[in-house]
Amino acid sequence: MAMSAAVRVANISFRIGDFELKDVSLDVAEGEYFVLTGPNGAGKTMLVRLIAGLEIPLSGEISIGDAEVTQSPPWERSIGYVPQDGALFPNRDVRRNISFGLEVRRLDAETVSRRTLEVAEQVGAGHLLDRAVDGLSGGERQKVCLARALVVEPKVLLLDEPVSAIDETERDRLCAELKAVQANTGVTTVHVSHSRREAELVADRIGALENGVVRIDGNAPRSRRQ
Numbered sequence: 001m002a003m004s005a006a007v008r009v010a011n012i013s014f015r016i017g018d019f020e021l022k023d024v025s026l027d028v029a030e031g032e033y034f035v036l037t038g039p040n041g042a043g044k045t046m047l048v049r050l051i052a053g054l055e056i057p058l059s060g061e062i063s064i065g066d067a068e069v070t071q072s073p074p075w076e077r078s079i080g081y082v083p084q085d086g087a088l089f090p091n092r093d094v095r096r097n098i099s100f101g102l103e104v105r106r107l108d109a110e111t112v113s114r115r116t117l118e119v120a121e122q123v124g125a126g127h128l129l130d131r132a133v134d135g136l137s138g139g140e141r142q143k144v145c146l147a148r149a150l151v152v153e154p155k156v157l158l159l160d161e162p163v164s165a166i167d168e169t170e171r172d173r174l175c176a177e178l179k180a181v182q183a184n185t186g187v188t189t190v191h192v193s194h195s196r197r198e199a200e201l202v203a204d205r206i207g208a209l210e211n212g213v214v215r216i217d218g219n220a221p222r223s224r225r226q
Contacts, residue, residue, distance in 0.1 A: 005027040005028065005029060005030070005063070006028055006029060006030040006031070006032070006064065006065055006155060006156055006188035007026070007027070007028040007051060007062075007063070007064060007156055007188060007190060008026075008027050008028075008061075008062070008063040009024060009025055009026040009027075009047070009050075009051065009060070009061075009062055010025050010060055010061045010062075010063075011023045011024070011025055011059065011060040011061070012024045012025070012047070012050060012057045012059070012060035012061075012062065013057060013058045013059045013060055014043075014046060014050060014055060014057045014058055015058060016046075016055075019041075019043070019046070021043045021046060021047065021050075021057075021212060022212045023060070023212055024043070024047060024060075024209070024212050024213070024214065025060075025214065026047070026207065026214045028156075028188060028190055029188070030065075030188055031186050031187075031188055032188055032189070032204045032205065033179065033182050033189045033191065033202055033203055033204045033205075034188075034189065034190050034191070034203065034204065034205050034206075034207065035190075035191045035192075035193055035198075035199040035202060035203040035205070035206045035207070036048070036190060036191070036192050036193070036207055036208075036209055036214070037192075037193055037194065037196070037199055037206060037207070037208045037209070038208045038209035038210050039210060040194075042209045042210055042211075043209060043212075044160075044192045044209050045084070045160050045161075045192060047209065048081075048158050048160050048190060048192055050062065051079070051156070051158060051190065052074055052077070052079050052081045052158055053069065053072060053073055053074035053076075053077050053079065054074060054081075056070070056071060057070065064077050064078060064079070064155055064156055065078075065155055077156075078154050078155040078156065079154050079155070079156050079157075079158060080149030080150055080152065080154035080156070080157045080158065080187070081149060081157075081158045081160075082142070082145045082146060082148075082149050082157075082158065082159045082160065082162055083160050084160045084161040084162075084164060084165075085165075086141050086142060086144075086145040086165075087145075088133045088141060088144060088145065088148075089133070090133060090134065092133070093129075093130060093131060093132055093133070094120075094125065094128045094129050094130070094131050094132075094133060094136075094144050095116060095120075095129040095130060097133060097144055097148055098116050098119060098120055098125075098129075098144060098147045098148045098151055099112050099113075099115075099116040099151065100148060101148065101151055101152040102115060102116065102151055102152065105152070115151055116129070116147075116151060117129070119147045119150050119151045120147050122147070122150070122181060122184065122185075123143045123146050123147045123150070123177070123181055124143055124177060125140070125143040125144055125147050128140055128143070128144065137170075138165050138166045138167060138170070139166050139167075139170045139173075139174050142162055142163065142165075142166065142174060143174075143177075145162075146159075146162070146178070146181065150181070150185065150187070154187060155187070155188065156187070156188045156189070156190065157182070157187045157188065157189045157190070158189075158190050159178070159189065159190070159191040159192065160192045161192055161193060161194070162174075162178065162191065163175060163178075163193075163198060164193075164194070171198065172201065175198055175201040175202050176201065178191075178202055179201065179202045182202075191203070205217070
């Protein structure tokens with residue numbers, strides 16, 4: 001039986017300045033790790049921002065699970081989003097960066113503390129909790145960003161070039177950690193990348209966005225999950 005779609009983008013169009021996405025469609029299956037590639041300027045980041053609710057399309061529909069969310073704000077979409085620059089809060093230590101989404105939801109202090117520790121350890125950032133974000137390495141920053149996105153238990157995780165700012169010697173290791181975390185949590189993941197090697201390290205499927213069409217790579221790795 002085919003898996004249900006956790007993310008469905010149907011004939012999305014968007015324009016800003018001279019840039020345009022036109023009639024883009026994409027289905028990502030529940031529990032899948034999908035990597036979106038394509039040339040610079042193709043609109044990969046913009047498509048992820050549309051899924052996240054940070055931009056609103058001119059036409060078309062976006063669904064998360066069974067819910068149509070095209071006009072919904074980001075906080076109603078059950079999305080975890082890690083932008084390319086990470087955007088950690090400089091005035092918060094690692095612990096309070098990770099816990100931010102839980103605090104906004106006004107959960108009790110015990111739940112916030114427990115969940116923050118669990119997720120930090122899950123992504124390999126438990127030893128960083130009391131550190132200031134200044135001075136973290138690129139890999140450490142990305143782990144904190146990942147934990148902050150996962151702590152709210154999203155249905156879908158969006159990663160925009162998550163290892164592009166990482167030293168080349170660390171990239172393979174961080175990709176392996178990303179794949180392990182995704183396999184452990186089962187969260188549906190859309191990961192934007194320019195790197196074929198990076199895509200092959202993590203992906204269940206790979207699609208390339210070009211000229212408004214997402215073409216699925218038939219030679220890409222497939223999920224081994226049962």
